[in-house]
Amino acid sequence: MAAARTLFLLPGDGIGPEAMREVEKLIPILNERGGGFETRSGLVGGAAVDAHGAAISDEDMGHALAADAVLFGAVGGPKWDGVPYEVRPEAGLLRLRKELQLFANLRPAICYPALADASSLKRELVDGLDILIVRELTGGVYFGEPKTITDLGNGQKRAVDTQVYDTFEIERIARVAFELAKTRKGRVTSMEKRNVMKSGVLWNEVVTRTGKDYPDVALDHMLADAGGMQLVRNPKQFDVIVTDNLFGDMLSDVAAMLTGSLGMLPSASLGAPDETTGKRRAMYEPVHGSAPDIAGKGVANPIAMIASLAMCLRYSFGMVTQADALEAAVAEVLDSGIRTPDIMAPGCREVGTAEMGDAVAAAY
């Protein structure tokens, strides 16, 4: 018998558990089709803080490290505003990212035809859009040293952040982008600012050199500011975009809004290969947060969480057919006019979280 595929579920707090429940409905269906998934659940964020005063326990951290993939809901909220910084719900997410060494953040921007009119761009610019932003997540200006604020003593202060990238960091993120492009339209656009940043010069050089190993992938380079403009002017020109931590943070948020609601957007974070198994560590999560304003009301859109499971099937388990089928089920449900309140439109039928999850499960 093949070894089970292990999924570690960390629903978190706020709408996280509500959304995760809809993913849990899909696991038995996958297993009926030979998925062979074994799941285990743990506590993270506010749920963990309330239970044992830490944003994730060492035991659950161990489960996350041992699992084939982690599915993460959401964490955070005003309820925990008063707790010390180290045990804030967000600390759980940061610890997971750090210990799983999740250096590659994948943010797809996909436009479901049924929602093309909800975009801030014209329908023809976004209908059929399918791009993937690959953001470097563990280096760059958010982490580089020195990182200081100094009092200059003359009523002035000086703040310093440092952008640092080493060759290996650029090469490994570039390889992720090229590998992904091979399974898509075969195009990578690398974005940096080599005109004003030394790290941009090195980025461009390393990505170009790495690209020679992928002769079947077309590579071009764009200055990141021009890239931002092109994302809004003509987003369908892109397939895979690879960029650093800072530019990726902004460009992925821009790309996200091309397609509408936060409740629709999944993400993946891929890590270094495990030393013994060679399997890449990975965590999948919706882009949205814990939405305290609607938590507990049963109205959250579970599609971002469900689409995160689809990414997990695709990238951690190579189950491309099942991933495609799950995304097609979501598209079918949207086409049928079923909507949670965040994506409600005239003539559609408004449903809650559980009913949306049931509809996707039925269409799957």
Ligand code: NAI
């Ligand atoms: P948020 O994403 O939680 O909510 C922003 C707005 O979008 C709210 O009006 C919310 O109701 C709506 N929304 C979000 N997801 C939705 C869904 N699935 N269905 C329907 N509506 C949805 O961001 P916000 O309000 O800035 O942050 C709330 C808390 O979440 C904060 O504590 C923040 O730190 C945390 N957060 C956590 C993240 C994570 O766990 N990865 C990411 C972003 C924020």
Ligand code: MG
């Ligand atoms: Mg951001």
